[in-house]
Each structure stands twice: as C-alpha cells, then as structure tokens.
Amino acid sequence: MTSADSTPSTAPAASGAPGTAAKAPAKDPWDLPDVSGLVVGVLGGTGDQGRGLAYRLARAGQKVIIGSRVAERARTAAAELGNGVEGLENAECARSSDVVIVAVPWEGHAKTIEALKGELAGKLVVDCVNPLGFDKKGAYAITPEEGSAAEQAAALLPESRVTAAFHHLSAVLLQDPAVERIDTDVMVLGEARADTDIVQALAARIPGMRGIFAGRLRNAHQVESLVANLISVNRRYKAHAGLRVTDV
Amino acid sequence: MTSADSTPSTAPAASGAPGTAAKAPAKDPWDLPDVSGLVVGVLGGTGDQGRGLAYRLARAGQKVIIGSRVAERARTAAAELGNGVEGLENAECARSSDVVIVAVPWEGHAKTIEALKGELAGKLVVDCVNPLGFDKKGAYAITPEEGSAAEQAAALLPESRVTAAFHHLSAVLLQDPAVERIDTDVMVLGEARADTDIVQALAARIPGMRGIFAGRLRNAHQVESLVANLISVNRRYKAHAGLRVTDV
Numbered sequence: 415m416t417s418a419d420s421t422p423s424t425a426p427a428a429s430g431a432p433g434t435a436a437k438a439p440a441k442d443p444w445d446l447p448d449v450s451g452l453v454v455g456v457l458g459g460t461g462d463q464g465r466g467l468a469y470r471l472a473r474a475g476q477k478v479i480i481g482s483r484v485a486e487r488a489r490t491a492a493a494e495l496g497n498g499v500e501g502l503e504n505a506e507c508a509r510s511s512d513v514v515i516v517a518v519p520w521e522g523h524a525k526t527i528e529a530l531k532g533e534l535a536g537k538l539v540v541d542c543v544n545p546l547g548f549d550k551k552g553a554y555a556i557t558p559e560e561g562s563a564a565e566q567a568a569a570l571l572p573e574s575r576v577t578a579a580f581h582h583l584s585a586v587l588l589q590d591p592a593v594e595r596i597d598t599d600v601m602v603l604g605e606a607r608a609d610t611d612i613v614q615a616l617a618a619r620i621p622g623m624r625g626i627f628a629g630r631l632r633n634a635h636q637v638e639s640l641v642a643n644l645i646s647v648n649r650r651y652k653a654h655a656g657l658r659v660t661d662v
Numbered sequence: 663m664t665s666a667d668s669t670p671s672t673a674p675a676a677s678g679a680p681g682t683a684a685k686a687p688a689k690d691p692w693d694l695p696d697v698s699g700l701v702v703g704v705l706g707g708t709g710d711q712g713r714g715l716a717y718r719l720a721r722a723g724q725k726v727i728i729g730s731r732v733a734e735r736a737r738t739a740a741a742e743l744g745n746g747v748e749g750l751e752n753a754e755c756a757r758s759s760d761v762v763i764v765a766v767p768w769e770g771h772a773k774t775i776e777a778l779k780g781e782l783a784g785k786l787v788v789d790c791v792n793p794l795g796f797d798k799k800g801a802y803a804i805t806p807e808e809g810s811a812a813e814q815a816a817a818l819l820p821e822s823r824v825t826a827a828f829h830h831l832s833a834v835l836l837q838d839p840a841v842e843r844i845d846t847d848v849m850v851l852g853e854a855r856a857d858t859d860i861v862q863a864l865a866a867r868i869p870g871m872r873g874i875f876a877g878r879l880r881n882a883h884q885v886e887s888l889v890a891n892l893i894s895v896n897r898r899y900k901a902h903a904g905l906r907v908t909d910v
Binding site (some may be wrong): 417418421440443463466508522551552553554555557582583584586597601603626628629630632633635636637639640641642643647648650653655656657658659660661662 | 711798812874877878887890894899900902
C-alpha cells in the first residue's frame with residue numbers, strides 16, 4: 415500500500431545536491447488573505463446546506479447573498495436568517511458576489527451552473543456538491559462523467575476560478591443558533607493557490623473551523639463522496655460527524 | 663448538495679407511528695469485543711506501512727506475524743521489529759493468523775490475494791491498500807474495475823470475511839519508536855458488524871487511535887483514495903496528517 419508520507423515520485427530533491435538551484439522559502443500555509451470585505455453568494459441558498467453556510471458566514475460578519483430560482487423565496491429565507499443576509503434570484507446573486515458557493519442538489523448541478531456561465535465568469539466559484547445516490551443500503555457515491563461535481567463545474571465554467579470545499583459540514587449544526595463553534599476542518603481543493611487561500615480564509619471565519627488545502631480538483635471526487643461514509647458514521651454513532659485533520 | 667445528516671431515504675421511520683414493531687435498543691457502538699488473543703498476520707509486512715502496523719500492534723501486546731514472499735526477508739524484518747513479531751512466508755503467515763491485514767503495494771494486490779485464496783478462506787481479511795497513481799502533479803486516485811481495492815479483495819476471496827481499514831496512517835509515525843501516541847481515527851468498512859467490530863477493537867489497541875465504523879465496502883473507494891489528498895496536505899503543511907472524526 416501507499417502511505418501518505420512515502421511518495422517517491424513527488425518527494426522534493428535533496429536540497430544540498432550539486433546543481434540544485436536555490437529555492438525561495440515556502441510560503442507559510444497559514445498566511446491567508448483578509449477576506450472580510452468580500453461578498454459571498456450562495457446558490458441553492460434556500461436548501462439546508464446553503465442556508466446553514468449562509469447563516470454561519472453572515473454571523474461571522476461576512477456580507478452574504480443567497481440565491482434561488484425564485485427571488486421571493488430567496489428573500490423569505492434571507493429574512494429568516496437575519497445577520498444582514500440578502501436574497502436575490504440566482505443570476506442576480508451571482509452577479510453581485512465576489513465568491514459564489516454552489517450548494518444546489520446534485521440533480522440540478524449542471525443545469526444551474528450552465529445557465530449562469532456568463533454571470534460566473536471571472537468569479538471565484540466554490541463547489542460544495544456531493545454527488546450521492548441512496549437505496550435501501552444507504553448512501554453511495556455517484557461518479558460524474560467529469561470525475562467529480564467540481565470538475566463538472568470547471569468544465570462548464572471555463573472563465574471562472576473553480577474550487578471545491580465545505581463538503582463535510584452538518585446542516586443541522588450549521589443551522590442551529592445555539593451552536594457557537596463547529597469543530598471541523600474544511601478541505602479546500604483547487605488549481606490556483608490564490609483562490610484556495612481565499613476559500614481557506616473564508617472557512618476560518620467560522621468559529622471552530624479551519625480551511626485546509628487538500629489538493630487539486632482531480633482529487634475532488636473522494637472528498638465529495640466521503641459524505642456517504644459520514645452518513646454511515648452518523649447513523650451508527652447518532653452523531654453529526656465532521657473531520658479534523660491531525661498534525662496540521 | 664446533500665448533507666450527511668439530511669438523508670431522507672435512509673432516515674428511520676418515526677418510532678411512535680402506529681403499526682411500528684417494537685425495535686430492540688441499538689447496540690452501543692463502543693461495546694467492542696476483546697481481541698487481545700487474536701493472532702494478526704500482515705501480508706506485505708516488510709513494506710513501510712506493513713512494518714509500521716505490525717510494530718504498533720505488537721507493541722500494544724498483539725501477537726503479530728509478518729508475511730513476505732521470501733521467508734528470510736520476513737524473518738529479518740520481524741527480528742528488527744522485536745516485540746515478539748514473527749516472520750513467515752505469505753501463505754504460512756495467512757494460515758497461522760486469525761486476522762490478516764493486506765498491506766501490499768497496489769500493483770501486486772490482485773496477484774498476492776488470488777494466490778492465497780485457500781489460506782485466507784474463513785479468515786478476517788483487512789485490506790488497507792490505496793490504489794494511487796503518481797505523476798508530475800502529485801498523486802491521483804486509481805479506480806479498480808471492482809470499485810476499490812477492498813471490493814477487489816472481496817471478489818477474489820468469496821470465502822473470506824473482507825473488511826477495509828488503516829488507510830490513512832503515516833508510515834513515518836507508525837515506525838518511529840519515539841512516538842508514543844498516534845492521534846488519528848481509523849475508518850473501518852465492511853459488511854458484517856461482527857467483523858468490523860473486531861477491526862475497530864484492533865485499531866483501538868494502538869494508543870491515540872479509535873476504530874470508527876464508516877460504511878460498507880461499496881463506499882471504500884473514497885476512503886482508499888483520500889490518501890491522495892493527505893499527500894497534498896503533507897506537502898503543503900510539512901506534516902504527517904491523519905484524520906479525526908468529530909462529534910463521535
């Protein structure tokens with residue numbers, strides 16, 4: 415088997431080897447940008463996960479707009495969430511936001527995103543969709559043709575900066591105002607460090623959470639589908655399980 | 663998106679509903695069997711991960727036999743590990759063990775297992791193999807035809823009790839005698855509770871570790887391939903990352 419720390423083909427060359435060019439010191443992975451001024455849109459913001467994320471980010475001081483196909487529904491949900499959350503129709507939400515979280519059901523993922531291609535051009539898109547199926551034995555992973563929901567988003571949005579994050583959060587905990595801290599890490603995936611750094615910084619605004627860089631989009635499928643396992647954990651232990659990355 | 667706690671099709675029926683049969687109280691998920699008398703074999707026990715697991719289990723008081731294609735190599739590694747570890751040729755190792763951990767490289771997985779079909783009949787097999795590929799961009803998941811390494815093992819070993827576990831451990835930490843505790847949870851997958859309970863109990867023998875039930879074998883692929891993400895974490899944070907399940 416392959417251990418996470420025995421990676422011969424990706425190990426850096428011995429730094430003292432003759433002919434090795436001097437390398438700039440690695441950037442501190444915890445040196446993240448100030449994101450407090452960014453407007454965050456949440457597509458699918460009237461669903462449980464979308465509402466929960468919108469609520470937590472707004473409560474942490476972020477300006478949040480939730481989007482829905484029907485503006486009236488977005489406005490109603492926004493009013494319920496308080497904390498300055500606004501509600502707009504999806505296209506308007508995308509246009510008005512700097513960072514757009516996609517929290518729609520998997521079934522509507524491709525269609526919703528494709529329809530907003532223009533509005534999402536240039537935006538930082540955070541896909542948090544988990545493609546899952548359910549049967550009598552519980553949940554199971556669905557593999558999208560593109561590899562993952564995030565890769566599907568990237569394929570449909572060539573002019574956007576697509577990342578993936580916020581897959582493993584409990585909508586119950588997110589939405590419960592009595593819960594002050596949510597003890598979990600958020601795995602953040604993407605191709606450009608500037609983008610994943612922003613998403614990590616956003617996650618870190620929520621008390622108890624850290625944003626942890628966890629690879630490129632081609633490794634998003636297993637992060638998305640791990641929710642099937644967390645569902646099994648939740649059933650067995652009657653919990654709202656999250657994940658913490660240790661030694662980091 | 664689907665939250666881990668919003669699972670309409672798998673939610674239990676309301677317990678007070680008319681006509682609902684009285685249900686036995688759920689078994690305490692932490693009520694695990696005493697496994698201290700079981701002999702644990704480790705196929706691939708001369709590799710880094712196999713050695714590390716063998717060392718930790720033996721140090722915790724378990725009787726451990728490491729297996730190798732070449733008996734002499736197994737004996738040498740066993741002598742180095744101490745703690746009563748024995749070394750035998752693979753088939754002899756499988757025959758002499760109650761629980762057999764498969765820790766061979768993915769490339770040799772099918773072949774090794776197939777050759778031991780007879781010896782592994784009736785045994786509790788714990789697959790901890792991560793099918794990964796590597797290129798210039800790092801690690802990426804490989805999807806076996808059967809869905810996962812564990813499902814491949816189950817297909818090749820119809821008379822064995824196949825489970826999957828121990829995927830996310832750092833071989834560096836496992837093998838370092840100065841490390842007293844390894845703060846991580848072990849996701850355990852399988853079809854029969856009696857079997858996954860044994861594997862969870864084995865994991866719990868190692869200080870710092872808990873064995874957490876995390877679903878059926880059909881959900882093993884994402885657990886196996888998550889190591890690709892941990893490799894990215896380890897590179898970015900210069901860590902030996904593990905995973906802790908929160909709220910459990």
